[in-house]
Amino acid sequence: MIDFGSFLIFCAVSCAAYYYVNREKNKKNFEIANKLPGINGLSLFESFYIILTTPRKEYINKVLSYVRDDVPLTRATFFNQTIILTKDADFINKVFNSPKTYNKPDLFYKGFMTTKGLITLAGSEHKRHRKVLNKAFTSKMMQRLPDIFDDKSKKIIKNLCQVENCGEFELLEFIGPYSLETFGKSNLNYEIQYHKSDIFHAYDKYSSVATDYLPYSMFGLAKNILSPTPLGKRIKDVFNKFNIYFDDVVKVNKENENNNFIENTAIDILLDPVNGFTDEEVKDELIMMLLGAFETSTRIISMVLMMVGMNKDVQHKIVTELNEVYNEDKDAAFSADFLMKFPYLEMVIKETMRLFAVVPMVARETSDEVEICGHVLPKNTTILISIYAMQREKKYWGDDADQFRPERFEDGVKNPHAWAPFTGGSRICIGYRYAMMAMKIFLINFFRTYEVNCKQKFDEIETEMTMTLNFLTGYKVSINRR
Numbered sequence: 001m002i003d004f005g006s007f008l009i010f011c012a013v014s015c016a017a018y019y020y021v022n023r024e025k026n027k028k029n030f031e032i033a034n035k036l037p038g039i040n041g042l043s044l045f046e047s048f049y050i051i052l053t054t055p056r057k058e059y060i061n062k063v064l065s066y067v068r069d070d071v072p073l074t075r076a077t078f079f080n081q082t083i084i085l086t087k088d089a090d091f092i093n094k095v096f097n098s099p100k101t102y103n104k105p106d107l108f109y110k111g112f113m114t115t116k117g118l119i120t121l122a123g124s125e126h127k128r129h130r131k132v133l134n135k136a137f138t139s140k141m142m143q144r145l146p147d148i149f150d151d152k153s154k155k156i157i158k159n160l161c162q163v164e165n166c167g168e169f170e171l172l173e174f175i176g177p178y179s180l181e182t183f184g185k186s187n188l189n190y191e192i193q194y195h196k197s198d199i200f201h202a203y204d205k206y207s208s209v210a211t212d213y214l215p216y217s218m219f220g221l222a223k224n225i226l227s228p229t230p231l232g233k234r235i236k237d238v239f240n241k242f243n244i245y246f247d248d249v250v251k252v253n254k255e256n257e258n259n260n261f262i263e264n265t266a267i268d269i270l271l272d273p274v275n276g277f278t279d280e281e282v283k284d285e286l287i288m289m290l291l292g293a294f295e296t297s298t299r300i301i302s303m304v305l306m307m308v309g310m311n312k313d314v315q316h317k318i319v320t321e322l323n324e325v326y327n328e329d330k331d332a333a334f335s336a337d338f339l340m341k342f343p344y345l346e347m348v349i350k351e352t353m354r355l356f357a358v359v360p361m362v363a364r365e366t367s368d369e370v371e372i373c374g375h376v377l378p379k380n381t382t383i384l385i386s387i388y389a390m391q392r393e394k395k396y397w398g399d400d401a402d403q404f405r406p407e408r409f410e411d412g413v414k415n416p417h418a419w420a421p422f423t424g425g426s427r428i429c430i431g432y433r434y435a436m437m438a439m440k441i442f443l444i445n446f447f448r449t450y451e452v453n454c455k456q457k458f459d460e461i462e463t464e465m466t467m468t469l470n471f472l473t474g475y476k477v478s479i480n481r482r
């Protein structure tokens with residue numbers, strides 16, 4: 001019978017052996033990597049120490065603390081892995097567009113835990129899924145969305161009468177239903193009732209489970225190794241809930257095939273036998289899409305309302321723009337063309353997304369040796385891209401980069417690649433036009449009805465930066481009817 005101490009020694013020796021064998025195997029790559037500008041690599045023990053001691057709300061800030069300002073990329077070594085950190089707009093743009101930096105590293109994305117959806121898929125599998133799913137987001141498909149967004153936003157705005165003139169309230173409770181119910185109706189052909197929905201509770205748990213899982217994912221631990229632990233059980237529970245929910249979505253859609261079925265929505269495409277998706281792929285894609293759509297749009301709409309509530313002059317300009325448009329035609333219907341008549345509102349949304357990159361960091365992996373902006377990156381290098389830091393970088397946005405000033409978009413930006421909240425290239429967010437339309441329609445209907453006030457001070461907003469950016473200080477505003 002082997003005692004616990006011997007077991008620990010066995011584990012430590014195995015780990016060290018793995019580390020050094022792996023290092024020898026990748027000697028050539030390390031030689032290439034060593035020529036890149038960088039900081040000294042962290043030792044095996046330092047890597048462990050950092051993962052275990054950094055509070056989860058600080059992960060991204062911790063990574064950012066290593067990024068050098070004087071070079072477009074900073075090399076670091078983390079647990080035997082060469083990592084490139086960057087906030088350089090031109091470098092990042094090249095990474096988004098190179099076929100050799102198309103895939104995403106396990107190190108960063110295993111935490112998502114589903115493997116057959118767009119966000120995590122690699123290479124030709126990703127291309128196949130993306131090509132098919134793009135059909136759900138064409139200009140033609142966008143034309144049916146304004147009615148859905150208009151309808152659902154009016155329902156939420158009606159609900160807001162419960163809190164008008166009543167002091168501060170928490171925005172997410174009202175905006176969450178808008179994002180989730182529009183998502184169900186337009187992508188799943190399915191009516192989600194937010195307050196009664198299991199999906200919302202599963203989602204809520206998912207966010208915290210995924211973040212708790214992140215450090216284990218960095219050590220390369222697969223989720224099935226954790227299955228006997230409490231964290232493993234929480235992971236299983238969340239995914240059971242997602243699976244039960246989406247089983248029902250699929251069942252309802254299959255049964256409705258000849259009735260209310262809208263063609264070419266995401267679910268229609270996924271269930272079409274011509275496209276050859278397995279049951280598991282269908283569910284993983286639906287989960288991924290929900291993960292991509294819900295939290296992001298909910299938080300950005302709430303952040304915009306807070307920013308506008310803090311800036312009376314901005315609110316005044318939004319309302320003047322609305323009045324001008326609606327004075328011409330008070331019953332105008334929403335369409336993609338009509339939404340172009342609100343350039344100031346668009347600048348307000350863009351400025352909020354610039355300051356608060358809701359996906360603060362994305363990652364890619366080199367599938368081969370590749371030269372980018374004059375630097376040779378070896379195969380299997382992880383590239384960590386800080387959208388958050390790029391969008392606040394003074395060299396692109398000026399000395400007031402950390403301030404809220406929507407007018408900066410009027411003058412034209414110094415480097416158009418420095419604004420990339422949806423990223424870029426062929427893995428750009430599939431729902432970016434959908435999201436912009438959903439946000440604009442909600443905000444137009446909101447500002448036609450209400451004035452918003454926010455007591456929170458901009459400089460006192462505390463953020464949590466994990467996979468998504470969250471305001472730890474909450475999303476509180478008060479509203480009065482116009």
Ligand code: HEM
Nearest residue numbers: 118119292293296297359362421422423427429430431435
């Ligand atoms: C304000 C709202 C949103 C923001 C800021 C946002 C941002 C992002 C970002 C940064 C990515 C990662 C891209 C990369 O790794 O290069 C992404 C991917 C994705 N998003 Fe969004 N997103 C939003 C809304 C949506 C919506 C509404 C949907 C669906 C209806 C959606 C579905 C997806 C999917 C499926 C992917 C994976 C795309 C791929 O890898 O091919 N997102 N999003």
